[in-house]
Amino acid sequence: MSNYVVLNPATHQNTHVLTDRGEAQGDSIQYALTYPLEFRNIQACYPIFFSKSSETGEFFPIALFGFEKNENLFLDKAGWNASYIPMMVERQPFLIGYQGSSEDDLKPIVSIDMDSPKISQDQGQPLFEEQAQPSEYLKKVMTKLESLHHGHEHNKGFIAALTAADLLEPFTLKITLDNGSTNQLIGFYTINENKLLELDGATLADFNTKGYLQPIYMAVASYARIRALIDKKNALLK
Amino acid sequence: MKNSINRIVIIGGGTAGWLSAAIIAAEHSIEKNLSSGDHNVKLCVVESPDIPTIGVGEGTWPSMRSTLKKIGIAETDFFRECNASFKQGTQFHNWTYGKNDTYTHPFTAPHNFNETNLAPHWQEVREKVNFADAVCPQSPLFNKKLAPKNIATPEYAFHVNYGYHLDAGKFAELLRRHCVEKLGVEAISANVTTINSAENGDISSISTDTQNEIVGDLFIDCSGSNALLLGEHYGIPLVNKSQFLFNNSALAAQIPYQDPEDPIQSATLSTAQSAGWIWDIGLSTRRGIGHTYSSDHTTEEGAHAELLDYIATTAGEAAAAGASIRKIAFDPGHREKFWHKNCVAIGMSSGFIEPLEASALVLVELSAAMIAEQLPANRKIMDLVAKRFNDKFLYRWDRIVDFLKLHYVLTQRTDAEYWVDNCQPSTIPESLQELIDIWQYQPPWHCDSDQIDEMFPSASFQYILYGMDFKTEINPMQRRSDREAGKRAMALFTDNAKRTEQLMALLPTNRELINKIYKYGFQKI
Numbered sequence: 062m063s064n065y066v067v068l069n070p071a072t073h074q075n076t077h078v079l080t081d082r083g084e085a086q087g088d089s090i091q092y093a094l095t096y097p098l099e100f101r102n103i104q105a106c107y108p109i110f111f112s113k114s115s116e117t118g119e120f121f122p123i124a125l126f127g128f129e130k131n132e133n134l135f136l137d138k139a140g141w142n143a144s145y146i147p148m149m150v151e152r153q154p155f156l157i158g159y160q161g162s163s164e165d166d167l168k169p170i171v172s173i174d175m176d177s178p179k180i181s182q183d184q185g186q187p188l189f190e191e192q193a194q195p196s197e198y199l200k201k202v203m204t205k206l207e208s209l210h211h212g213h214e215h216n217k218g219f220i221a222a223l224t225a226a227d228l229l230e231p232f233t234l235k236i237t238l239d240n241g242s243t244n245q246l247i248g249f250y251t252i253n254e255n256k257l258l259e260l261d262g263a264t265l266a267d268f269n270t271k272g273y274l275q276p277i278y279m280a281v282a283s284y285a286r287i288r289a290l291i292d293k294k295n296a297l298l299k
Numbered sequence: 300m301k302n303s304i305n306r307i308v309i310i311g312g313g314t315a316g317w318l319s320a321a322i323i324a325a326e327h328s329i330e331k332n333l334s335s336g337d338h339n340v341k342l343c344v345v346e347s348p349d350i351p352t353i354g355v356g357e358g359t360w361p362s363m364r365s366t367l368k369k370i371g372i373a374e375t376d377f378f379r380e381c382n383a384s385f386k387q388g389t390q391f392h393n394w395t396y397g398k399n400d401t402y403t404h405p406f407t408a409p410h411n412f413n414e415t416n417l418a419p420h421w422q423e424v425r426e427k428v429n430f431a432d433a434v435c436p437q438s439p440l441f442n443k444k445l446a447p448k449n450i451a452t453p454e455y456a457f458h459v460n461y462g463y464h465l466d467a468g469k470f471a472e473l474l475r476r477h478c479v480e481k482l483g484v485e486a487i488s489a490n491v492t493t494i495n496s497a498e499n500g501d502i503s504s505i506s507t508d509t510q511n512e513i514v515g516d517l518f519i520d521c522s523g524s525n526a527l528l529l530g531e532h533y534g535i536p537l538v539n540k541s542q543f544l545f546n547n548s549a550l551a552a553q554i555p556y557q558d559p560e561d562p563i564q565s566a567t568l569s570t571a572q573s574a575g576w577i578w579d580i581g582l583s584t585r586r587g588i589g590h591t592y593s594s595d596h597t598t599e600e601g602a603h604a605e606l607l608d609y610i611a612t613t614a615g616e617a618a619a620a621g622a623s624i625r626k627i628a629f630d631p632g633h634r635e636k637f638w639h640k641n642c643v644a645i646g647m648s649s650g651f652i653e654p655l656e657a658s659a660l661v662l663v664e665l666s667a668a669m670i671a672e673q674l675p676a677n678r679k680i681m682d683l684v685a686k687r688f689n690d691k692f693l694y695r696w697d698r699i700v701d702f703l704k705l706h707y708v709l710t711q712r713t714d715a716e717y718w719v720d721n722c723q724p725s726t727i728p729e730s731l732q733e734l735i736d737i738w739q740y741q742p743p744w745h746c747d748s749d750q751i752d753e754m755f756p757s758a759s760f761q762y763i764l765y766g767m768d769f770k771t772e773i774n775p776m777q778r779r780s781d782r783e784a785g786k787r788a789m790a791l792f793t794d795n796a797k798r799t800e801q802l803m804a805l806l807p808t809n810r811e812l813i814n815k816i817y818k819y820g821f822q823k824i
Contacts (some may be wrong), residue, residue, distance in 0.1 A: 113451045113822065114451065115449070115450075115451050116450070117450060117815065117818075117819040118449075118450035118451040118452075118815070118819055118820075118821060118822050119819055119822075120822065224822065224823070227823065229824060230824060231824055250824070
């Protein structure tokens with residue numbers, strides 16, 4: 062379970078965050094949320110699919126790391142073996158929210174999950190320097206959290222556009238591994254490429270203006286990464 | 300002489316009129332202006348600004364899901380605009396003994412129903428578990444007021460089958476807007492003044508108080524129980540069914556929830572009274588509660604008192620004191636035929652029998668769907684289509700009478716004349732009596748259905764019969780397949796129990812889900 066509390070120098074003066082990655086740090090995850098503003102980097106490493114929130118039924122894009130629950134094929138002894146790590150993974154164990162009396166007067170509120178395995182009292186990166194000044198590490202985290210927030214807002218419009226144009230479709234991925242066993246991936250959604258090809262000029266122009274067109278094709282291109290994921294899984298079987 | 304059927308005129312703008320318009324318009328390509336030689340259809344609905352709609356008929360069958368989908372209405376819009384909720388079946392109280400007894404008729408058929416008849420196997424365990432709970436995961440959900448799906452389930456899809464409870468007035472309004480804005484249907488606000496005849500006896504046009512003559516090739520009478528065209532103009536009489544089904548009056552009320560977040564029932568509640576029964580329908584915003592009864596067995600005052608008592612018990616004294624109660628009288632029965640010349644009646648104009656098992660809206664769906672599908676290409680074949688239509692719907696009305704009557708003849712109640720009279724052999728249709736005779740020795744199964752699109756499948760008969768403690772003496776003569784079948788049945792019972800448990804853990808309450816529909820909506824996929 063998570064235990065998020067608002068970050069403040071008094072309480073978290075001695076709190077450190079472990080930045081190395083591995084099973085013990087809670088990185089054995091099958092997928093993580095992503096958003097269109099980082100699709101370019103994501104598709105270089107991971108397949109991008111869409112999943113539905115069980116709480117709201119709303120779609121969100123995900124980067125896939127494995128074929129089973131708690132399977133992350135990018136983790137090895139050295140850590141997370143990929144050129145890019147999704148922002149939603151990077152942000153752990155922090156969360157950002159905004160609070161204020163009006164839209165123009167919003168202040169970022171950063172929370173930290175004190176039950177995360179990444180929390181330490183003496184190892185890793187400190188959050189605060191002397192005199193309660195934020196550390197270099199925390200400053201970087203703040204920048205990331207802000208771009209994450211913007212990415213999240215942009216994603217809402219992106220998803221609304223995809224569903225309005227009926228561009229998502231459910232799919233089932235069946236893979237047969239070298240040892241003959243089969244894995245089935247269900248519950249995910251992909252871009253319907255036939256529908257994509259049938260989009261009219263006005264919709265395409267609209268998507269392009271809003272910055273949705275490029276990530277759609279990034280997602281389509283990312284399916285080529287499934288092969289690499291299968292290869293990783295096969296390598297584990299040897 | 301032009302005799303193709305292009306111009307359809309619907310008289311009456313209640314639920315029946317607009318639902319029929321939507322079903323036909325969704326099937327055919329509708330054009331506002333017909334040019335000669337066009338294969339398109341022009342469809343208009345003439346609605347009177349002066350006649351209020353009846354606005355009962357707040358329960359649907361699961362068929363409404365596919366109807367709405369076909370019409371092209373998003374389920375989210377339907378929920379938000381019609382104050383709709385999920386109906387997963389009916390829960391009957393006091394029908395068998397009048398002593399706090401309860402049984403359910405869920406919409407989901409018994410487990411593995413197409414292949415296995417669990418009813419004979421249930422007879423061996425009937426002392427331990429009631430029929431519905433043994434064969435279907437749905438009725439345990441009723442007690443916890445759980446929904447048939449969750450927010451991540453696509454629109455119109457489900458874990459367990461469902462129809463709806465809805466606000467009939469708002470539903471007609473949504474359909475009207477959808478018809479006019481999306482389906483090319485024309486809405487004409489006018490009162491019909493004269494019905495004009497052609498030489499062959501067809502209706503050639505109608506005159507109204509606000510418009511020029513409205514000419515049509517096919518007229519659909521959705522004008523309500525007076526049946527302006529089929530009844531008043533053509534004089535097609537009503538076939539009275541009150542010798543079988545006694546209820547001919549209803550008192551209806553709308554009762555607010557005590558707290559807006561009060562739980563919403565998963566089923567229509569039907570509670571037997573001394574000379575009728577009370578319906579209790581939970582919408583998202585209010586309850587619709589009414590008493591339908593036989594005026595030959597009780598007085599209006601008596602029925603009124605029982606209704607107020609029910610409201611006071613279930614919603615508080617204040618709700619009972621503040622209830623505004625509307626009286627509706629009806630002749631239980633249907634027209635001798637429904638399609639005559641170039642006029643066909645849908646809805647109350649075709650007939651009405653008490654609301655038990657909510658057959659009114661489903662008949663509108665079925666009638667309009669058959670017209671949409673069989674829309675005669677020309678006048679010449681219209682009489683043949685009309686004959687088919689009449690045969691089919693006379694058969695359906697008879698089945699409705701049989702099925703509704705079944706609920707009454709199985710009662711053990713002798714505390715009121717109404718229940719005793721209902722069991723008199725002279726009040727039981729012969730076709731129903733034959734079925735009951737057979738069911739004493741074999742449970743209902745697929746062979747009991749004469750037609751492929753039977754309104755009430757044998758599953759429904761099973762739920763009512765065994766819900767009301769009907770005894771079927773299974774023939775002790777062993778069949779070759781018995782041993783194997785018994786084992787399989789026990790596995791299915793276990794399977795059902797497991798599935799029930801999973802669903803109980805998985806499904807949200809109706810209220811939780813409806814709040815999420817308001818907030819997030821359903822996805823299409």
